[in-house]
Amino acid sequence: MIDIPFRRDLAIEYGRPDRLSPLVRRVTARNPSAFTFLGTGTYIVGQGDVVVIDPGPDLAEHRSALLSCLEGERVSHILITHTHEDHCGGARAFQDRVEAPTYGFGPHPADESQPVEAGADMAFAPDHRLAEGDSLAGPDWRIEVLHTPGHLSNHLCFALAEEQALFTGDHVMGWSTTVIAPPNGHMGAYLQNLRRLTERSDRRYYPTHGAPIDEPQAYVAALLEHRRQREAAILDCLRAGRTRMTDIVETLYRDVPRHLHPAAAQSVAAHLIHLAEEGVIGPDPLGGTLSVER
Secondary structure (H helix, E strand, O other): OOOOOOOOOOOOOOOOOEEOOOOEEEEEOOOOEOOOEOOOEEEEEOOOEEEEEOOOOOOHHHHHHHHHHOOOOEEEEEEOOOOEHHHHOOHHHHHHHHOOOEEEOOOOOOOOOOOOOOOEOOOOOOOEEOOOOOEEEEOOEEEEEEEOOOOOOOOEEEEEHHHOEEEEEOOOOOOOOOOOOOOOOOHHHHHHHHHHHHOOOOOEEEEOOOOOEOOHHHHHHHHHHHHHHHHHHHHHHHHOOOOOHHHHHHHHOOOOOHHHHHHHHHHHHHHHHHHHHOOOEEEEOOOOEEEEOO
Protein backbone atom coordinates (compact mmCIF):
# COMPACT_ATOMS: atom_id res chain seq x y z
CA MET A 1 0.00 0.00 0.00
CA ILE A 2 1.10 3.55 -0.67
CA ASP A 3 2.81 5.35 2.20
CA ILE A 4 0.51 8.20 3.28
CA PRO A 5 2.49 10.95 5.08
CA PHE A 6 0.58 10.78 8.36
CA ARG A 7 1.94 12.76 11.30
CA ARG A 8 1.58 10.91 14.57
CA ASP A 9 4.24 12.86 16.48
CA LEU A 10 1.91 15.75 17.29
CA ALA A 11 2.70 17.37 20.64
CA ILE A 12 -0.22 18.96 22.45
CA GLU A 13 -1.06 20.21 25.91
CA TYR A 14 -4.70 19.65 26.81
CA GLY A 15 -6.51 22.82 27.75
CA ARG A 16 -3.88 25.16 26.28
CA PRO A 17 -4.40 26.94 22.94
CA ASP A 18 -1.94 26.31 20.11
CA ARG A 19 -1.35 29.28 17.83
CA LEU A 20 -1.21 27.74 14.33
CA SER A 21 -1.32 30.89 12.18
CA PRO A 22 -2.12 34.59 12.55
CA LEU A 23 -5.84 33.78 12.40
CA VAL A 24 -6.07 30.21 13.71
CA ARG A 25 -5.86 28.75 17.21
CA ARG A 26 -6.62 25.20 18.30
CA VAL A 27 -7.64 23.77 21.68
CA THR A 28 -7.60 19.95 21.91
CA ALA A 29 -10.15 18.07 24.00
CA ARG A 30 -9.02 15.28 26.29
CA ASN A 31 -10.93 12.53 24.45
CA PRO A 32 -8.18 10.38 22.92
CA SER A 33 -9.21 7.07 21.35
CA ALA A 34 -8.53 4.71 18.47
CA PHE A 35 -10.84 6.90 16.36
CA THR A 36 -10.07 10.42 17.62
CA PHE A 37 -6.25 10.16 17.90
CA LEU A 38 -5.16 12.57 20.67
CA GLY A 39 -8.60 14.16 20.82
CA THR A 40 -10.91 16.61 19.08
CA GLY A 41 -9.26 19.82 17.91
CA THR A 42 -11.57 22.81 18.31
CA TYR A 43 -10.53 25.71 16.10
CA ILE A 44 -10.88 29.41 16.86
CA VAL A 45 -10.65 31.67 13.81
CA GLY A 46 -10.08 35.41 13.96
CA GLN A 47 -9.31 37.95 16.66
CA GLY A 48 -11.87 39.79 18.74
CA ASP A 49 -14.98 38.63 16.87
CA VAL A 50 -14.28 34.96 16.24
CA VAL A 51 -15.79 31.79 14.82
CA VAL A 52 -15.46 28.46 16.64
CA ILE A 53 -15.33 25.28 14.54
CA ASP A 54 -16.34 21.95 16.13
CA PRO A 55 -16.73 22.77 19.85
CA GLY A 56 -16.08 19.11 20.57
CA PRO A 57 -17.47 16.58 23.04
CA ASP A 58 -19.54 17.46 26.09
CA LEU A 59 -16.60 17.73 28.48
CA ALA A 60 -16.63 20.44 31.15
CA GLU A 61 -12.83 20.58 31.13
CA HIS A 62 -12.74 21.31 27.40
CA ARG A 63 -15.52 23.86 27.61
CA SER A 64 -13.69 25.66 30.42
CA ALA A 65 -10.48 25.69 28.38
CA LEU A 66 -12.27 27.21 25.40
CA LEU A 67 -13.93 29.89 27.52
CA SER A 68 -10.60 30.77 29.12
CA CYS A 69 -8.96 31.07 25.72
CA LEU A 70 -11.81 33.28 24.49
CA GLU A 71 -11.81 35.68 27.43
CA GLY A 72 -12.35 39.22 26.17
CA GLU A 73 -13.51 38.05 22.73
CA ARG A 74 -16.95 37.55 21.19
CA VAL A 75 -17.99 34.34 19.45
CA SER A 76 -20.17 35.25 16.46
CA HIS A 77 -20.58 31.79 14.88
CA ILE A 78 -20.28 28.15 16.01
CA LEU A 79 -19.66 25.92 12.98
CA ILE A 80 -20.21 22.16 12.96
CA THR A 81 -18.51 19.96 10.37
CA HIS A 82 -20.85 17.00 11.04
CA THR A 83 -23.04 15.42 13.69
CA HIS A 84 -20.77 13.01 15.54
CA GLU A 85 -20.58 13.53 19.29
CA ASP A 86 -16.85 14.17 19.35
CA HIS A 87 -17.48 17.19 17.11
CA CYS A 88 -20.76 18.66 18.36
CA GLY A 89 -21.72 16.85 21.57
CA GLY A 90 -20.72 19.91 23.58
CA ALA A 91 -22.22 22.47 21.21
CA ARG A 92 -25.34 23.32 23.20
CA ALA A 93 -23.58 23.72 26.54
CA PHE A 94 -20.89 25.87 24.89
CA GLN A 95 -23.54 27.90 23.09
CA ASP A 96 -25.29 28.60 26.38
CA ARG A 97 -22.10 30.21 27.67
CA VAL A 98 -21.17 32.31 24.62
CA GLU A 99 -24.67 33.05 23.26
CA ALA A 100 -23.74 32.49 19.62
CA PRO A 101 -25.80 30.64 16.97
CA THR A 102 -24.78 27.24 15.61
CA TYR A 103 -24.37 26.52 11.91
CA GLY A 104 -24.29 23.18 10.12
CA PHE A 105 -25.71 21.22 7.22
CA GLY A 106 -28.55 19.78 9.29
CA PRO A 107 -29.38 17.26 12.02
CA HIS A 108 -28.05 13.73 11.99
CA PRO A 109 -29.72 11.74 9.19
CA ALA A 110 -32.27 9.27 10.54
CA ASP A 111 -33.26 6.03 8.84
CA GLU A 112 -35.81 4.02 10.75
CA SER A 113 -34.72 0.86 8.94
CA GLN A 114 -31.14 1.19 10.20
CA PRO A 115 -29.70 1.25 13.71
CA VAL A 116 -28.18 4.51 14.86
CA GLU A 117 -24.41 4.26 14.55
CA ALA A 118 -22.23 4.65 17.60
CA GLY A 119 -21.12 8.21 18.19
CA ALA A 120 -24.02 9.88 16.38
CA ASP A 121 -25.39 13.02 18.03
CA MET A 122 -29.11 12.62 17.41
CA ALA A 123 -29.99 15.60 19.63
CA PHE A 124 -28.12 18.28 17.72
CA ALA A 125 -29.78 20.49 15.13
CA PRO A 126 -28.12 23.72 13.95
CA ASP A 127 -29.80 27.06 14.43
CA HIS A 128 -28.90 27.89 10.82
CA ARG A 129 -28.47 25.42 7.97
CA LEU A 130 -25.57 25.77 5.56
CA ALA A 131 -25.25 24.58 1.96
CA GLU A 132 -22.56 24.36 -0.70
CA GLY A 133 -21.27 27.81 -1.63
CA ASP A 134 -22.60 29.68 1.41
CA SER A 135 -20.23 32.16 3.00
CA LEU A 136 -19.82 33.71 6.43
CA ALA A 137 -17.69 36.68 7.41
CA GLY A 138 -16.22 38.51 10.36
CA PRO A 139 -13.99 41.58 10.70
CA ASP A 140 -10.81 39.73 9.67
CA TRP A 141 -12.03 36.44 8.17
CA ARG A 142 -14.30 35.06 5.48
CA ILE A 143 -15.32 31.40 5.35
CA GLU A 144 -16.77 29.52 2.37
CA VAL A 145 -18.83 26.36 2.88
CA LEU A 146 -18.12 23.11 1.04
CA HIS A 147 -20.59 20.22 1.31
CA THR A 148 -18.42 17.09 1.42
CA PRO A 149 -20.55 13.98 2.06
CA GLY A 150 -18.75 10.67 2.38
CA HIS A 151 -17.78 10.19 6.01
CA LEU A 152 -21.30 11.37 6.78
CA SER A 153 -23.96 12.78 4.46
CA ASN A 154 -24.11 16.09 6.36
CA HIS A 155 -20.35 16.65 6.42
CA LEU A 156 -19.04 20.15 5.69
CA CYS A 157 -15.58 21.62 5.19
CA PHE A 158 -14.85 25.30 5.74
CA ALA A 159 -12.44 27.33 3.60
CA LEU A 160 -10.67 30.32 5.17
CA ALA A 161 -10.05 32.71 2.28
CA GLU A 162 -7.45 34.91 4.00
CA GLU A 163 -5.01 32.03 4.50
CA GLN A 164 -6.04 29.64 1.69
CA ALA A 165 -6.73 27.11 4.42
CA LEU A 166 -9.39 24.41 4.67
CA PHE A 167 -10.90 23.02 7.87
CA THR A 168 -11.51 19.43 6.84
CA GLY A 169 -13.33 17.90 9.82
CA ASP A 170 -13.13 14.12 9.31
CA HIS A 171 -13.12 14.29 5.51
CA VAL A 172 -9.32 14.44 5.68
CA MET A 173 -7.56 13.54 8.92
CA GLY A 174 -3.95 14.19 9.81
CA TRP A 175 -3.13 10.88 11.43
CA SER A 176 -5.19 8.17 9.70
CA THR A 177 -7.58 7.38 6.90
CA THR A 178 -11.25 8.23 7.36
CA VAL A 179 -13.76 5.60 8.44
CA ILE A 180 -16.57 5.27 5.90
CA ALA A 181 -19.41 3.36 7.57
CA PRO A 182 -22.55 2.52 5.55
CA PRO A 183 -25.37 3.27 5.26
CA ASN A 184 -24.76 6.97 5.92
CA GLY A 185 -21.10 6.81 5.04
CA HIS A 186 -20.74 6.52 1.26
CA MET A 187 -17.47 5.63 -0.45
CA GLY A 188 -18.46 6.96 -3.87
CA ALA A 189 -19.34 10.37 -2.45
CA TYR A 190 -16.20 10.37 -0.31
CA LEU A 191 -13.93 9.68 -3.30
CA GLN A 192 -15.74 12.26 -5.43
CA ASN A 193 -15.26 14.90 -2.76
CA LEU A 194 -11.60 13.99 -2.29
CA ARG A 195 -11.12 14.54 -6.02
CA ARG A 196 -12.86 17.91 -5.67
CA LEU A 197 -10.17 18.97 -3.21
CA THR A 198 -7.43 18.29 -5.77
CA GLU A 199 -8.97 21.01 -7.95
CA ARG A 200 -8.61 23.63 -5.20
CA SER A 201 -5.59 25.78 -4.36
CA ASP A 202 -5.62 25.37 -0.57
CA ARG A 203 -2.20 25.71 1.04
CA ARG A 204 -3.00 24.07 4.38
CA TYR A 205 -5.59 21.73 5.84
CA TYR A 206 -6.73 21.83 9.45
CA PRO A 207 -8.26 18.43 10.30
CA THR A 208 -10.29 18.06 13.48
CA HIS A 209 -8.08 15.10 14.41
CA GLY A 210 -4.34 15.35 13.87
CA ALA A 211 -1.74 17.87 12.79
CA PRO A 212 -2.12 20.51 10.08
CA ILE A 213 -1.34 19.28 6.56
CA ASP A 214 1.01 21.57 4.65
CA GLU A 215 1.18 19.75 1.29
CA PRO A 216 -2.52 19.04 0.87
CA GLN A 217 -2.56 18.19 -2.83
CA ALA A 218 0.03 15.44 -2.47
CA TYR A 219 -1.68 14.22 0.69
CA VAL A 220 -5.08 13.88 -0.99
CA ALA A 221 -3.48 12.17 -3.98
CA ALA A 222 -2.01 9.61 -1.57
CA LEU A 223 -5.41 9.08 0.07
CA LEU A 224 -7.01 8.46 -3.32
CA GLU A 225 -4.29 6.02 -4.33
CA HIS A 226 -4.66 4.20 -1.02
CA ARG A 227 -8.37 3.69 -1.70
CA ARG A 228 -7.66 2.51 -5.25
CA GLN A 229 -5.16 -0.02 -3.92
CA ARG A 230 -7.58 -1.14 -1.23
CA GLU A 231 -10.28 -1.84 -3.80
CA ALA A 232 -7.79 -3.76 -5.94
CA ALA A 233 -6.89 -5.88 -2.91
CA ILE A 234 -10.58 -6.55 -2.20
CA LEU A 235 -11.05 -7.71 -5.79
CA ASP A 236 -8.04 -10.02 -5.40
CA CYS A 237 -9.76 -11.56 -2.37
CA LEU A 238 -12.96 -12.14 -4.31
CA ARG A 239 -11.10 -13.72 -7.21
CA ALA A 240 -9.38 -16.04 -4.73
CA GLY A 241 -12.75 -17.17 -3.38
CA ARG A 242 -12.61 -15.22 -0.12
CA THR A 243 -16.14 -13.80 -0.15
CA ARG A 244 -16.95 -13.70 3.57
CA MET A 245 -16.46 -10.35 5.26
CA THR A 246 -14.40 -11.89 8.06
CA ASP A 247 -12.07 -13.52 5.53
CA ILE A 248 -11.55 -10.27 3.62
CA VAL A 249 -10.90 -8.26 6.79
CA GLU A 250 -8.47 -10.82 8.21
CA THR A 251 -6.59 -10.90 4.90
CA LEU A 252 -6.34 -7.15 4.37
CA TYR A 253 -6.01 -6.01 7.98
CA ARG A 254 -3.84 -8.75 9.44
CA ASP A 255 -1.55 -6.12 10.99
CA VAL A 256 -4.45 -4.21 12.59
CA PRO A 257 -5.48 -5.08 16.18
CA ARG A 258 -8.52 -7.35 16.19
CA HIS A 259 -10.60 -4.95 18.28
CA LEU A 260 -10.47 -2.57 15.29
CA HIS A 261 -11.65 -5.19 12.80
CA PRO A 262 -15.33 -4.16 13.10
CA ALA A 263 -14.40 -0.66 11.92
CA ALA A 264 -12.29 -2.17 9.15
CA ALA A 265 -15.29 -4.28 8.11
CA GLN A 266 -17.35 -1.10 7.74
CA SER A 267 -14.79 0.34 5.34
CA VAL A 268 -14.66 -2.93 3.39
CA ALA A 269 -18.46 -2.86 3.15
CA ALA A 270 -18.30 0.71 1.84
CA HIS A 271 -15.77 -0.35 -0.80
CA LEU A 272 -17.92 -3.32 -1.83
CA ILE A 273 -20.97 -1.09 -2.23
CA HIS A 274 -18.91 1.32 -4.32
CA LEU A 275 -17.60 -1.50 -6.53
CA ALA A 276 -21.16 -2.74 -7.03
CA GLU A 277 -22.39 0.76 -7.88
CA GLU A 278 -19.60 1.02 -10.45
CA GLY A 279 -20.60 -2.33 -11.95
CA VAL A 280 -17.32 -4.00 -11.04
CA ILE A 281 -18.93 -6.64 -8.82
CA GLY A 282 -22.44 -7.93 -8.47
CA PRO A 283 -25.14 -8.38 -7.73
CA ASP A 284 -25.40 -7.72 -3.98
CA PRO A 285 -22.14 -6.90 -2.16
CA LEU A 286 -23.61 -7.43 1.30
CA GLY A 287 -26.11 -10.17 0.55
CA GLY A 288 -23.65 -13.01 0.31
CA THR A 289 -23.37 -13.23 -3.49
CA LEU A 290 -20.10 -11.67 -4.62
CA SER A 291 -18.64 -11.99 -8.09
CA VAL A 292 -16.26 -10.02 -10.26
CA GLU A 293 -18.03 -8.62 -13.31
CA ARG A 294 -14.98 -7.27 -15.07
